Amino acid sequence: MSATDNPIIVDIPFGALTGLGDGDLADYGAQVAQNVLAAVASGSVRAILPQKLYVQSKDMGNRLIVVRVDDFRVDPDWDPSHIAFVYELIEAGYPVTDGIIPAPQAGLLSRDEVSKVYLRAMSADRRYDIAAHGWNHTPSELLGNSFRKDFDLIRGGISEVYRSTGRFPVSYIPPNDAFDKNTLDALTATGTPLFSADKGDLRRFAGMDERGILHVSNTVKFEKSWSGDIPYRTKDQVLDLIGSDNDAVFCIHPRTANSPEKKALILDTLAELSAQRGTRLVNFAEYHAAVSPAMLNVERIRSARADVSVRDWKKPDQYPLDDGTLKADAELAWRYFDWGSKNFNGMVPATSWIESGKQAGYPFATMWDVGTQILATLSAQRLGIIDQPRFETIIMRIVAFLKESNFRYAGGKLPHTERPLGSQGGQREGFDSADTGRLLVALKILDQHTAGAFPIFDLVSGWSFKPVLKGGEMHIVSKNGRVSSAHSNSYAGYAGRGYSLWGESIKPVFDGEDPSRSMDAAIAALAEIQRRGRIATEPHVTEEIELGGSQHGRLMADILYAAQIKRYRETGTLTCASECAMAGPPFFTYQGYQLTDHGGQFVVDTLKTSSKARADKKADKLRLVSTKGAYLWYAARPGDYSEKLIALVREQAKMPGLGFSAGVSERTGKLIEVTDVNTNGIVLESIAYILGGRKPFLLSEGA
Structure with a gap:
């Protein structure tokens, strides 16, 4: 058919395709094409423009x-x-x-x-x-x-x-x-x-x-x-x-x-x-x-792009580097890291709260947490909150911490799933590819920012990733050596970039074309995103401010942001979904948006309950306006809605002397009494991104 510029249109009754598999459909299409070409050649049908x-x-x-x-x-x-x-x-x-x-x-x-x-x-x-x-x-x-x-x-x-x-x-x-x-x-x-x-x-x-x-x-x-x-x-x-x-x-x-x-x-x-x-x-x-x-998915994609890029968007003010309000927010967020490093041997605990009138902390850190501490420290230095000697002291301690202990697998060394910050036991053993991917992103940004002044290359070279990147796919390893693929979850795109930055061969997370330049590819990506599970503010918006974003990640972020705006318009409830620490059981939740065949729904993944009604009731009590999510959207999607989000958390989520609460309860409108490394780290990153002219942390060659 490539021999002619004019298309040949064939109307196939839907019933003819019922029950055909992919291979059968290909054969059917080939037979149709051959019959049409034969009919044209015989003169029994006529061309029509x-x-x-x-x-x-x-x-x-x-x-x-x-x-x-x-x-x-x-x-x-x-x-x-x-x-x-x-x-x-x-x-x-x-x-x-x-x-x-x-x-x-x-x-x-x-x-x-x-x-x-x-x-x-x-x-x-x-x-x-x-x-x-x-x-x-x-x-x-x-x-x-x-x-x-x-x-x-x-x-x-x-x-x-x-x-x-x-x-x-x-x-x-x-x-x-x-x-x-x-x-x-x-x-x-x-x-x-x-x-x-x-x-x-x-x-x-x-x-x-x-x-x-x-x-x-x-x-x-x-x-x-x-x-x-x-x-x-x-x-x-x-x-x-x-x-x-x-x-x-x-x-x-x-x-x-x-x-x-x-x-x-x-x-x-x-x-x-x-x-x-x-x-x-x-x-x-x-x-x-x-x-x-009528094309439901086409309209869903178009509408999300229009909402995010035009209807909600406002040209951001060009903040001066000494902007008072944002700088004060950053200084409050840094209080968490200053307190943590002084009380946990230079490292920062995953979460913190007030207990018996004193600030207490969960004395463990994942590799995701360590990556956040690196970028928070870098952000504080860029914002002038800490001086160069303090920056160097903190970074050298983090590098030493990462060298101290490794998880052994297949004869090589890997970063642990979780590390204790003291002599206590009880940490989760194993290897987490997503958390390590985030750590690798942070280490690459640090290495570029400091022009190789720290032994980052030697540190990363000492880890053996080949056994956990079989076939180019990322895997998780449990403490007993059981291996499972992590290449199809919603974090894989961002995590995979961490390995690629250090020269590891990673299989594409999405097989399709660029969804920003092909509507067919965007629709295919939408179906794949639905299969991968809920999408949340992290890591897709984090990826944008750190690495410049990817087209699949940007599509996920736009779909989520538009859904949050829609829920706010319909219910009056400000919505900002991301993973977050909680003040009590279940102590951690994954809050996000799950695409469905006819739209989507906001979900809270937590402990299993005996009935859906009970699970929904529990989820409603746990829903938060995520503080770090609000700052990320404010940085990456300046507009009417992100201004509402930032105003809420700036008013309600501050914990004087401690940093920012993980979020504000949708139900009560009050902060939850827990703060954490990732909330305060992302606040610092977002502000450094804004005051740095909204340029990604990792500069491309020639930038």
Whole structure:
């Protein structure tokens, strides 16, 4: 079939596929292809172009013409005539999509009160629709940019339109039809479903690309060119270009319709189009609703991206390095580490609480905890909370601690699952691949930050990871030597990067393509994420501030963040789910979001109970707004919701002299009486990330 540019469409009844396995489906598909090719070769079937098929497939044979009016706010002097022209179209009963320029030379839309009054008033009419039309509306503003620059321009423009109108635009129009691959990748990240840019052919006529963006590019306008006095086509020429059966976009520029004759020409053309049998005039919102089938998972992904990237997002303030509020938060978090190292021989206990009027601590630390202590110490040094000699003393003690004892397996040495911080016994024996992966991330960041000043390479080289990375998969080893794979849990992506940073060969955790550039890959990833179990703020957002994030991790984080926002909108309950220490039994819970076939639910994994009702009741009592989660979201997803989270924990979760509580009870609104190494460490990391210009801790080569 690759020999022809035209697709061959075969309608297969669903019943024909019932009971077929993957191998059977492949055979079935091959047989269909062979039969179709034979039929084409024999002349018994005829070819049909995609747009023709599209027209014939629609109810009542309707073809749709989108009425698009461009360039609102291109020049303040032209705005009154633009507004008057759009009013005239709406009054005549025509639908309109109004292309809004967010930040022309005249200034930001959000500061243009006159335009905002017009847009909000028009939005009450269902015939009126809006589109983001670039950023400044300069000729090539979206050409030749990095993905990051395009994303900032596109996200900024859509956000201006959304916050000024209260409506998320369904469509995006690049200025001068100028765009490239990075433009489309960046638009995908905003969750915008429809793109309108004329490329001079019908290849993007009305098709959904691999990213899940619907392209509608069959654009016809009266302007022959943009030179001189802007010569116009005749009505017959425009109608001929639109044709009699194709869908099309009729693009109108009120600025060039600068005479009564030209306005009458446009109105006459619209009247003739609307009178044609089988033709319906629509705006882009109506067009998208008419031609896009219901796709639950596609909409779930798009909606999450739109919520996170646009609806909730706010451009963060550029905090100065001496920011008082954040610095005070960091200093309080460091109190935990200062107390811990003084009372536990230079190391820091996993958790702490007040007992008989004194601060007590759980005298053990996992390798995850040790990784957190390393990055907390590095953050404190970067923030100026501790000086260089103090930093070096703490790091040398941690390195010595890691060298003191190892778990023996397959003739080699590995970091322990858990280590005591004193002479007491009772620690958990074995090897945990996820916790060690986190430790390896921290050690790599430390080694880069200090330019190899500490014997980190020698330390890591002394561990033998090959036996626990069989087939490139991460494994857990129990104290009696039983081995089990840990490659398919929700922590594997982050943990695996720790091993890769030190040259270990790791099998990809996700087999699929990049979900940010392929909607098929994103849907496949969604199914895999569901199978892997609950997702939580850690480690996916931690990965972003430490390593720059991965596309699968970012997708998980966005799905979770959007679900938290949705729960807050529906219930008024601030939601921030992550693993956390508890003040009493069960002492530790894994709180997260479990995707389901029809949505998802927030779950609390704890001790097993005899009934689901009892488990749910217990979970409701244990639900927390995670303090470290709030700071992570505030760092990585600056916006309305993360500001609410940070305000709550800053107000309710402080434990003077101790650090921050693990979280605030959803039920009571009060902090729980326990603090821990990971809560305070992540608070420090998040603040160092923010005040460091929101750059990942591990710098890429050349950064």
